[in-house]
Amino acid sequence: KAGVTQTPRYLIKTRGQQVTLSCSPISGHRSVSWYQQTPGQGLQFLFEYFSETQRNKGNFPGRFSGRQFSNSRSEMNVSTLELGDSALYLCASSLGQNNGYTFGSGTRLTVV
Amino acid sequence: GQNIDQPTEMTATEGAIVQINCTYQTSGFNGLFWYQQHAGEAPTFLSYNVLDGLEEKGRFSSFLSRSKGYSYLLLKELQMKDSASYLCAYDRGSTLGRLYFGRGTQLTVWP
Numbered sequence: 479k480a481g482v483t484q485t486p487r488y489l490i491k492t493r494g495q496q497v498t499l500s501c502s503p504i505s506g507h508r509s510v511s512w513y514q515q516t517p518g519q520g521l522q523f524l525f526e527y528f529s530e531t532q533r534n535k536g537n538f539p540g541r542f543s544g545r546q547f548s549n550s551r552s553e554m555n556v557s558t559l560e561l562g563d564s565a566l567y568l569c570a571s572s573l574g575q576n577n578g579y580t581f582g583s584g585t586r587l588t589v590v
Numbered sequence: 591g592q593n594i595d596q597p598t599e600m601t602a603t604e605g606a607i608v609q610i611n612c613t614y615q616t617s618g619f620n621g622l623f624w625y626q627q628h629a630g631e632a633p634t635f636l637s638y639n640v641l642d643g644l645e646e647k648g649r650f651s652s653f654l655s656r657s658k659g660y661s662y663l664l665l666k667e668l669q670m671k672d673s674a675s676y677l678c679a680y681d682r683g684s685t686l687g688r689l690y691f692g693r694g695t696q697l698t699v700w701p
C-alpha cells in the first residue's frame with residue numbers, strides 16, 4: 479500500500495511570505511502528526527489531528543497552524559516566514575493508537 | 591527532545607556490534623520507539639518496546655527497562671548501510687498522537 483506522501487519535497491520562500499505543506503496519510507490512518515526537524519533542535523512536535531480535530535499542539539507560535547480534511551489529508555500553514563523556519567517538516571500517520579507511526583519523506587523548506 | 595537523552599555520535603567498524611543507549615524521564619510513559627533515519631530521508635520504524643526486556647528482530651535488538659528509564663538499540667554484524675541517525679522516542683498515554691524524540695545518534699560505520 480502507498481506510504482505517507484508529502485508535497486512539495488522542496489520549497490524556497492522569502493521572509494514574510496506564507497507557505498502551505500500537504501500530507502496524505504496511509505489509507506485508513508486517521509491520525510496525522512507534524513514535526514519540525516532541524517540540526518540544532520532535532521524533531522519537535524508541532525500538532526496532531528485525528529478525525530479533523532486537533533488533539534495536541536506543541537510549543538510553536540501561532541504562525542504555525544494546520545487542519546485535517548474529511549479524507550484524513552492534512553495541511554500545515556506557516557505565515558510571516560522567518561529565517562529560523564528553515565527546516566525539514568515531517569508528517570507521520572497512524573491508525574490512532576499509541577504505536578505504529580509511519581513518516582513521510584518530508585518537505586525541505588528554505589527561507590531566504 | 592524533552593527529557594530524553596542519547597549520545598550525539600558513535601563510530602564502529604563493519605561486522606562489529608554497537609549499542610546505542612537512550613535514557614528518559616517522564617510520567618505517563620507508554621512505550622519506547624527506535625527509528626532509523628538516513629540523511630535526507632524519512633525516519634523508518636525499527637522497534638517499539640512496551641514491556642521490560644529484550645526484543646530481537648534480525649540484526650537489530652531493542653531493550654527496555656521501565657523502572658530505570660533506560661533503553662538501548664543493539665546492532666549486530668554492522669554493515670556500511672547502517673550508517674545513519676538513530677532516534678529514540680517515547681509516547682505517553684495522556685498525549686495521543688505525539689512522540690517525544692531524542693536528538694538522535696549519528697552512527698558511522700567504517701570499512
